[in-house]
Structures are given as C-alpha cells and as structure tokens.
Amino acid sequence: MTGHARISIAAWGATVLGSLVLTPVFSGPFLFISAFLCALMTGVGVLLQNLRAPRFVVPIVQLAVLVELLSLFFLKETLKFGILPVGGTAIEFNAQMANALTSINQYSAPLPPDAHLTLFATTVISATGLLIHVIAVQLRQAAWAGLLLLIMYTVPAATVHGGLPALLFIPPALGYIVLLSAEGRSRLSRWGRRISGVSHLDAAEPVEASALGQAGRRIGLTVVALAALLPALLPTLPESVIGNGLAGGGSGGTGIGASISSTDPMLDMGKNLKQGANTVALTYKGGPNGGTNLRLTTLDAFDGNTWRIAPRPEGRRIDGDLTQPPGFNGALSEVGTAKMTIDVSRSLRSNFAPVPYPVKSISLKRDWRFDIGSLDVVSSNGQVVGGKKYDVTWYRMAPTEAQLRGAIDTGVPDQYTSKVPNVPKEIRDLTAQVTKDAQGNKYAAAAAIQKFFRSNGTFTYSLERQRGSGMPALSEFLLKNRTGYCEQFATGMALMARLSGIPSRVAIGFLPGQAGKDGYTVRMHDMHAWPELYFEGAGWVPFEPTPASRASSAPSYTIPGVVDPTNPSTTPSATPTTPGQTEDPELNRPDPDRNLPGDQGVPIGDTGNWFTNGGGRIIGIVALVVFVLLIPWILRALSRRRRFHRAPGRTAAEGLWSEVRDTSRDLGLDWSDVATPRQTGEWLITKLPEETHPAALRLARGIEAIRYAGNADVTTDLRPETDAVRKALWAQASHRRRWRARLLPPSWRWYLSRGTTEASDLLDEFDLLLARLRSTLLRRGRHASS
Template sequence: MTGHARLSIAAWGATVLGSLVLTPVFSGPFLFISAFLCAVVTGTGVLLQNLRTPRIVVPIVQLFVLVELLSLFFLHGTMKFGLIPWKGTVVEFNSQMVDAMDSINRFSAPLPQDTHLTLFAVSVIAATGFLVHVIAVQLRQAAWSGLLLLIMYTVPAATVHGGLPALLFIPPAIGYIVLLSAEGRSRLSRWGRRISGVSHLDAAEPVEASALGQAGRRIGLTVVAIAALLPALLPALPEGVIGNGLAGGGTGNGIGASISSTDPMLDMGKNLKRGDNVVALTYKGGPSGGSYLRLTALDLFDGNTWRIAPRSDGHKISGDLTPPPGYTGDLTKVPQTSMEIDVTRTFRSQFVPVPYPLRSISLKKDWQYDAGSLDVVSTNGSIVGGKKYKLTSYDLEPTPEQLHDSITTGAPDEYTLTVPQKTPQDIKQKTYEITGAAANNKFEAAVLIQNWFRSGGGFTYSTANAKGSGMSALEDFLLKNKEGYCEQFATGMALMARIIGIPSRVGIGFLPGQAGKDGEYTVRMHDMHAWPELYFEGIGWVRFEPTPSARVSATPNWTVTTSGDPTSPTTAPTSVATTPGGAETPGIDKPRHDPNLPDQSGIPIVGSGNWFTNGGGQVIAGGLGVILLLCIPWLIRVLTRRRRFLRPPGRQAAEGLWAEVRDTARDLGLDWSEVSTPRQTGQWLMTKLPEETHPAARRLARGIEGLRYAGNANLDIDLRPEATAVRTALWSQAPARRRWRARLLPPSWRWYLSRGSTEASDLLDEFDLLLARLRSLALPKRPHTN
C-alpha cells in the first residue's frame, strides 16, 4: 500500500471516529451516511493520486464529488435532469440549513430525526472529512488536522445538556493518533527502507517489533489513558465552566430540563417542545389548590430578547428575606404558607423553584437571593437538582378594588417600563385600541389586555410557533397569525403593559401541577410556564395570565374587575396535551387560599439542620480522605515488609530480605549504594550498626553473596533472623525525627513508583512482541533469492 493511500485511509478513520462525539446531539442514520460519503471522497482522492493527477486538481474533484453526493442523497428533487445541482439546489440547501440551525437553537439534545437535521450533520461531518484529507494528505500537515477533530468534539461538549461522557473523548483521540502514526510512517518511508526496530529482550527470539510502532503505541496509550482518567481524578468543575451544562443529565431515561441564566426563555421553549415530560419536582403544603413556582423574572427587553437585567450582588440567605418590592401594607397581617419541595435530579437549574413572594427558605450555603425579584440562585454554579428544602411565603391576595385604586406613577427600576424604540406603531395603536374602555385606569387596562389574549382576540395556543419573542415575532403574533404558546402570550402582554405605562416583567417557572395523595403535588417538565408580572404601587408585582384556557383554564382571582367582567376563576381541573406526542399535562390555575378554611399563617419554618448536615459531614469526609491519601506510602511499606518476611526460605526470599534492609536504610536517610557488591555493602552496614549486630550483618551479606555467585550455595538458607536483627539495629540507631519520617513518608516509596513504570514498560514490550508474532504468522516473510 502506498504512503498516500495509507494516510488517506487514516484520515477517513480519524473523521469517522471523531464524528462519534455527535451521537448525543443528532439521531438517525447520519453517522453511516457520513462514513459512506467520506469513504467515496477518500477513494476519489486515492484514485486520482494513483493516476498521478496534479495535486491542485485532487481537492477540486473531491469537492465536486461531495456536492454531488449530498445533492443526490438529500436534494434530488431540485437537481437539473436529476443529476446536476442547480440554482434550486443551492436555495433548498440554504433553506434546510436555516431550519436546522433554528431547530438546534430551540430544541434540546438529542435532536429529532428530521431530514434537515440529518443533512446538517452529514454536511458538517463530510466537510470536516474533506478538510482533514486536504490538510493531512494534500498539504502533508496531519498534526494541524487535529484542530478540526477538536472543534468537532468541543462544540457538543459545550452545548450538550449535562456534558459529554468522558470516555467519548477516546475515539477522536485514537483517530488522531492513528492519523499521526500513518503520517509519520509515510514521512519516514520517503527516506528509504525502514529499519526494523527493537527486538525482544531475549536475543534468541526470532521476532522483532517495529520501533516506530512501539513509540506510537506508547504515546497513544499514554494519551488515551490520561484523557480517560484525568477527568475522573480532577475535582468536579461548577456548572457553566464549559457551556452551561444544565439541561439533561440526571437519572432515568428522560432528558430532563434546565433553566440557565443566559437565556431562560429559550431554555423553557426547548423543554416544552422537545424535553421529556418527566417529573421535575414534588411539593406539599402551600395555598389550597396548588401554587405557581417561579424560577426568575425577565425584566430587560431590548427589542430582540427578554433576559435578566444586570443585577447587583445578591444577598446571603439568613433568616427572613427582604419584604416584597412595592408592598407598603402590614406584612404581619398577611397570611403565610409553608411548603416542602423535593426537586428531582432531572431538573438542572441554578435557580430555585419558589412561590412569590418568598419570605424564608432553608437553603443557606451556596445560595443567595435578589432583593428586586426575590428569586434564589446558586453562588457557585451548582444546580438545584436533587435538593430538598422547606420555605414560607406570603399569600398575597390583592382584591380587584385595591388594584383598581392603585396609582402607578413610575417604575421601581430602570428596565421594567422601557419600551424599545423599534416597537412598531401598529402594536402601540392596537394596545390603545384594546384599552380604550379602561378610562385611563391601568388595572382595568391590564384586565382588558388579558381578556383580549384569552378570549376576544382570536388567539390559538400552540407550541408550533418557533419564531420566539423578538419584536418582529411579537408583531407577527399579535397582529397576524395569532398562534403561539405561553412565551408569546406573556411577552406580548408585558410589552403592551409597558406601552400604556405599567411596569412589567416576565416570570419563568412552573404551573401548580397535578394534585395527588396526601396533599402532594407533582410538577412535570411540561408544566413549565411563562406569565407577565405587572407592578402596582402599594401592592408590588402582581401575576396575570393571558395564556388561553387551552393551556391554563383560569385567570387569577384578583383579575375579576369591579365592573363584573366575566373572568371569574374556576376550580375545575383541566388536562390538555401541551406538546405533540407528550403526555397530558394539567395546566390549571386553581384558586389560592380559601378564606373559609382555617388560617395557615404562623407556621414556623423547619430548622435548616445541624452542623453535620450543613457541611460538617463533608469536612469530616474530606479530612479522612486526606489522611487516607497520606497513609498510602506507609501502608505500601507495611504490606511489602510483611510479604517479604512471610516468604519461605529460598533465593527469592533472601533477595526480598536484602531489599527490605536496603529500603529501611533509605527510609532512615542512609546512603545505600546500588553499585556495591553484597560484601562491600555488608562492611558498610557494620559501620552503621552496634558491635553486637556485626555478626548478623556479616552472615546476611555473605548469604546474599553466596546465592548470587556461588554455584554450590545452600538454596534453603533462612536469613530472616539476620535481616530482623540488622533492621532493628538500624532503626534503634536512627534519630527520632528520621524514624517518624520513615513511618509517615518513607523515601523508599518513590522507588516503587519507578519500579511500577518499569514494569509497565515491560508489559508494553510483551504487547509489542505479541503483535509482531501475529504479524509474522499472518504475513510470513518470503525467502530471499540471489
């Protein structure tokens, strides 16, 4: 096989192995199609090079072949005469790429098995394979092609929810090593005939192992071992070091869901449309009929995205949180409810699901809250998945009369009343038209907007809307197609509220969920929801519900206007399918605390635990781990000494006892010589020992000398008494400081590390020899003829 053919095949193999990292992202037969396309492109290159085609022509022909294959596989209907890619092919390819990028941005991995996503994955892999071939084969710079394989790994590693498995790094690493090995062999072959390498230690062994193969295998195995073991040995990095790493993971076969601090609205849309409808959390307590659980509030709208505005440093959680922003009443008279929430590991979020407004929570360490939004977020990137906590919240129930009489003169901050300059005039005009009957009362105007979305505006609830909540998408939603899900309804009402002078923001969280036995509510991933929060002075932030009854059956109690608008809430539960193919999910807004039931205020929050449960146990475990780690050298020496003295008399036992005396001398700081004979070492030992131990040292040294050099030596000689006497004398003569060091951190332990690396090298030599034997059996050498 020629050098360029071998290198071309290695480049193909490196591409296929590198593309394995995309399997957690894409689904379907994309990998097999990509491997076939790359094989055809590689075969084309090998054929052209065998035909002595000019080097500049080879990649051009390969590119034409790649475009033709992609068109035949995915865009055949757009090709002229069914064979030639034409203008329509380019247009359709661009359209499918746009659709694929939109799906990648909106869906959670693994992505669905759609044609445009398969085309995207195959195009990326095939283009990578083509570039790897050009760089490694045509330009003869195989090392640089590793950057392409690295990019193909780092992209899913930074975006796949929960991160990639550590072992998935091994296939690209092996592919890269094979490519480098092939490139090195091809480069050496141009210098002439390769000289066979290092033979086995046994000179009589007729088989030789390639020196180049030996070096390649050692480097390759070392790199792969480091790649596989290093992630397990390093401390776990916080969430968000590489990507946000939030969605997915957890136990079970569900993908799970996430809310990141980067784009909570986008994450919610992904979870509603693609995430499995697994349990996110369960809770007990709270208002009768269940409670909305909020994660965070989006208060900054720049005309393109709704996101969290810049915040000052959060507040540490210690006791009660700050009072609800904007509320001026007597909080001691407001009913309070207690809840116990258990979050599953499938929900990965730095934000904690809590009712609004929150009063206190049992989470303390590594968690903080924002005074303006009263959301709770981690301080170190950890997630709430797997946490169980207790809390108390205020059960604020403003009456329609209170909201009607509230006069809002300004915003509580610099963001929530800002209307982007590029807001279309049509949206403003529609807002004024809807709220014209409110007689300048902002609460009445807010209720009119809510009712317009739910019943009067002809809107339809559907998760098929993939345009998001930017200004152009909102214009299309509000004035044209009028089809969307909670994201569009919440952001649309929030924008309209700002237009008429009501500060607004968008809450992200969960619907109350499904009631079960013993008062426990189950909240699933498809219960994720968005709603607008409007600000009224003296009362604060108030939740509204513009999403139609197909998703949320009722509006909040306080949105029943004083004029008797028929928006009274209902307690009838409604179950609807929220995602195509998903399980039915209850999407109800049940009435809050029933005034006819006994008051639930005054229930104290359960204590946050003792010192042990609040981190003391981890400190103890960490201390024990450090102690155990420090004890490893001592443990190795003790076990080695015990094994040496338990061996039956013989040559091996005598050498072990001699080694034990050597290690004891080294541990005590004595300069043991490796080049001295046993007799010379025995004479040196006697200078370090008391006179009564000299005979034992002399017998020990002469015994080792006889076993090594005398043909008629006594092979059953037992040197344990002499070794014990010499070792005890050395120990008693050493200063106390050196004895303690010899116990806790014996210097001879470093020798075992060196010995271990030597034995590992010998093992690799045996492996090299085994491969050489197999090669000689499969490909016997032909006899030379003169």
C-alpha cells in the same frame, strides 16, 4: 501502499474518531452515515491520486461527490431525474439547516434523531473530513488538521451541560496521532533511509520495529493517558477560580447555577429546569402573603419557530420612579404599592434583574437600565445580577373582571406582540373551537383559553423533552400528545391569544418560592414561563395556563365569576390550596411526577444541612487527598507484610533481604546493588549497634549460602534475623528520617521507576508483535504473488 493512500486512510480514521465527540449531542445513525460518506470521498481521492490527477482537481471532485451523496441520502425528492441536484435542492438544504439550527438552539442535548438534525450532523462531519483530507494529503500539513479535530471536540464540550466525559477526549487524540504517524512515515520513506530499533532475529529473517515508531507510540500514548486521567484524579474547581468569576462564592451559591442570556432566555430556562442544579437563586422579604412571581424579561417576537426578545431602544437610566406601566390609563396615585428586598445568589448568572411587575422604583442605579415597553431591568455593561441585593417598590395592580371584559381596542401596543406567523389550519380551528362561547369578547376568549390548558384540554405537565422544535413541536403539543412544561403552556396560550386578536407576549422568571421564617427562598427549578395579555386600560396582564401540578392556582381575575378581594395582586399566584382541590372544580389534576415540584411550584424537601449543602463534598475531597498521600505508606506496609508471611524458602529469603534493602533506603542509607551479600553484611555492621551484629552476619551468610551454595538448606527461617536488623536500623535513625520513611519512602520511588521500566519493556514487546505481524503479512503476500 503508497504514502498518499496511507495518509488518506489515516485522515478518514481521524475524522471518524473525532466525530465520536458529537454522540452526546446528536442521536440516530448520523455517525454511520458520515463514516460511509467520508469513506467514499477518501476512495475517490485515492483513485484520482493514483491516476495522477492535478492536485487542485481532487478536492473539487470530492466536494461534488459529497454534494451528490448528501442529496441522494437526504434530499432525493428535490433531485432532477432522481440524480441531479438543482436549485430546489439548495433551497431545501438551506431550509433543513435552518431548522436544525433552530432545534439546536431550542432543545438541550441529546437532540432527537430528526432528519434535518441528522443531515446537519452528517454535513458537518463530512465537510470536516473533506477539509482534513485537503490539509493532510493535498497540502501535506497533517499537523494543522488537528485544529479541525479540536474544534469538533470543543463545540460539544462547551455546549453540552456539564461538559463531555473525560474519556471521550481519547478517540480524537488517537485519530490525530494516527494521522501524524502516517504522515511521518511517508516523509521518512522519501528520505530513503531506515531507522532501526528493537529487533528480534528468528530462523527465517530479521524482524525490526522502527525506533521512530517506538518513540511516537510512547509519546502519544503517554500524552493521551495523562490527558484522560488527570481530569479524573484532580478535583473540579469552581467556575470563579478560573474564568469569568460569575459563579463565585456567596450565600446560597455553590458555584453551579443558571445562566439567563438575552440571546435565547427560553432555551436557557429549559436547560436549567431539565439539567441544572436546584441551587438557591434568590431570597426576598416583603410582598403579599403567598409570595409573588418575579419576572426577568419578556419575549415578544415570534417568527413561527422561536420566541425571542424583540429589538429594543436603548434602555433608560434609573433615576427615581420608572415610567407608567404601558397600557395603563388609570391614576397611579390610587394604585396600592408594595415593597420587598431581594437578595440574589451568585449562582444566578443573568443580565436581567428579577423583579415583580410592574416596577415603580428600584435601588439598582449605576450600570443598570430599564426598558420602557416591558419595564425589564437589565445591565448596561454586561455584568450579572448574581450577588446583588436591592430594594424594589412595585404597583399592586388590581384589574377586575368587569374592567378586562369591558376593555376597548384602540390599537396594538407595538409591532411585535400582535404578529401571527404561518400557523397550521388545525391550530386556528382549535382556537376557534375553544373560544366559540366568548362571542368576540377578548377577556372571555382569554379566560376560555386558560381554562382549556388548565382543565378542559386534559394537558399534562412534564419536563421530559419532546421531539422536534418550532411550530411542528407546538402543533404536536396542542393537537396530539398535550404533554409539556411551562414553556409549551405559555407559548401555546400566547399564540392562541394572538389568533383571537389579543396582543400577547411570554414572560420568563420565577415562581414565588418557598415561604420561611425569614421570607421566601426561590430555587433554580422554580424558573417559570407565563403569558402576558394586553388589555387597553389595564395594560399587560399575567395569565397562568400551566396546570396545578406546577402552578397551584391562577390569578383570581382570570377566572370569570371569582372575586378575591384579599389578594389583588395581578401576578400569577401560588397560594396553597387544599390537597387535591383547585380554584376550578372542573380541573383534572394529573398525578405529579416524582421529579415535579409540589403544588407551590417548589421542589419537595427542605434546604438541606451542612453535609448535603457542600460539607459532604469537602469531606470526600479531604479523604481523597489523604488517601492519595498515604498510598506510598500503604504499598510499603503491604509489601512488608507479604514478605514476612511467606513460608521459609528461596523466594522468602530473597524477599526478606529485599526488605532490609528497602528499609535501608527508606532511612537514607546508601545500599549498594552491586555488592555481594557478604560485603553488604559487613557494611550493615557499621550501621547497627553491637548486639545486632550476629543477626546481621547470620542474615548475610544465609543469603550467600542460598544464592551460591548448591547444598544449602533453603528452608532456613531468616525472619528473626531480618526483624532484628530492621528494628535496629529503625531505632538508629532520627525522627525526621523515620517520618519521611513512613510518609514518602524512597524505596517506593525505586519500585515506581522499576514499574516504568517494565512498562517500557511491555511496549517493546508490543512493537515486536506489530513488526512480526507485518513481517508475516508481507511474507504471505510475496508467496501469493509468486
């Protein structure tokens, strides 16, 4: 096999092994398709090189082959004459890749086996394989190809929640070693000389295993083993020990929490609900009975696939009271206010401060700003709210049904919250059917949409990930399966509200949490999304379309005919109701899943105790450390017990002699491996008290007779002499020597060295086995050719 062919095949193997790290991210047959496409590209490259094609031509032809194969597999409908990619192929490819990126941003791993996601994964792997081939074969710099394998590994390692399994590091590492080995062998063959190593001569011909190959295998396997085993043996450190310091200690924090970014808060919320730890996010005191929702931010721009934060002007400094709530035209002096103190756990890594809406004033000043359109409170320098404690005063807005029903349109509040993207006709028809009795009244339409989600539409709350993303997934939710979590309910109602002519946006925040004697405790799984609808005069008004299995009740003003003068808060209420009863008699409550929160939107169960909140982990780590430290002592004790329990015989006698040797070494005595048993017995006499001399001499003479005397009695029991000598040696040693012998016996290190030697001998046998196999195959090949 030529050198370039060997490296080409090794590059293909490295690509396939490296692509295994993407299996936690994608699903479906992407791996097999990618391996097949890369194999075809590799074959084309080898063929062109055998035909002496110019070096720069090979990757160009391989790229053309890759484009053709991807088009045939995934974009066949766009090909001209069923085989030629054209402009429509490129446009469709770009659209599919855009949809894939949207799905990746929208959903957590593992992603569904949709066609556009399979195309994305296959394209990434195949393009990486092509680059590895160019670098390793054309440029003859195989070492640099490792950067591509590293990138392929680090992307899922950084994005998959909790990281990748440690053992998943092994395949790309092995692929890299194979690639380097192939290139090294090709370079060595060009030098024109041979480096011999472990060899074995049989009757036919010598079999040699390359010393270079032996060294490479030993170094490579050692590095891979250490990289795979060390992360499993060492305890995991909190994020704050190394890195950004965002998950440090503090009350309520465990170092594992939730991140809410300004890039895609909806995606972050979904990940935290589905995969995040249910640690304490914050606690607060004050506010209305039953608590109140706390909002982080609002998503007001919808492009048909993703809800995001629209471009905003630079936030204003917090200096005194914030601006009047947008859209409210009443007298603020007549609106009641409430105060609360919020203590945020360090586990919550968010640039937005959780606050009730609308905020009047907040004690966060320096490096914090607020947006005049949404009244979000956000950091101006990238710091997180975790660990902050602040006071908030907010307006307890109390819109009435009559006020909302009589709201008059005077124009949209902004350019984003009324924009309707391309929506399937079925959703428009569904919206018209749900709101047909509203007779054009915006409030009646909003109330009908909310009721449709909470009762009339037979929707079910579930955290199970749904297939697809963007508008196709939303259509699936509204028109077919009608199963989802708060994201689908909030975005579904916001879209239907816009179709009914009502400006809308989606709020991201927290449910009220669990009441306690010192206030309310809000956990990460209390994250929630709800729509806010705009009514001129009242401003932005929250609604609650999520079923009662998640949010127990909707605000009273959103239900026509219901008056609740005792709780005028406009935030979605989580006031407890009688089990099985809701604010709407027609509500069809789904059976709550065992993983779903209770009627108050909080996880079932108490906050735990010291053991469940980290104490058990500490005890486990301490026990593991103690066990690791005691391993030498345990192994030494088991070895001693086994030696003394053997029946008298040659093996038992040698074991007892080894026990005396190990005891001497453990106590710091200079035992000689080259001395005879008689010489060693004479040396032992100098280290033992006089009363033990006869036992030492009998032991030495017994070992000498068993080794060298042909007619010796091998059934002689030497255990009494061995026990006497061992105890005497132990009694003669200092206390420091004894403790060292117990905790870290030097004889254990000697056995470890011996085990390393035996492992090296095993690798020698493996080298010889490979050499014999290669010799056999070559011999058969010569016989076949002759």
